[in-house]
Amino acid sequence: MAVTQDLVPAVVSGVGGLATALAGAPWWTTVLCLGLTLIVTSLQLVFPQxxxxxxxxxxxxxxxxxxxxxxxxxxxx
Missing domain, CATH: 1.20.5 (Single alpha-helices involved in coiled-coils or other helix-helix interfaces)
Structure with missing residues (x-):
């Protein structure tokens, strides 16, 4: 059985760091970064691994x- 890395926990834990890094940034930058994070995790969930x-x-x-x-x-x- 091949071991596959699961991106979801890594990305979800990285969102906290992302929010800290974006503190004080314009709202649209924060929304864009969080949207890209959601897209990346969704792609892993949709496509077979x-x-x-x-x-x-x-x-x-x-x-x-x-x-x-x-x-x-x-x-x-």
């Missing part, structure tokens, strides 16, 4: 895109 699952996801994605291209070629003369 195990190698077999990740490989299957990319194969399915490639088949889907090839199907779309083939449909577009049939539709456009």
């Amino acid at each position: 195990e190698s077999r699952d990740r490989l299957a996801w990319w194969k399915d994605r490639r088949e889907y895109l090839q199907g779309r291209r083939a449909a577009r070629r049939r539709r456009d003369p």
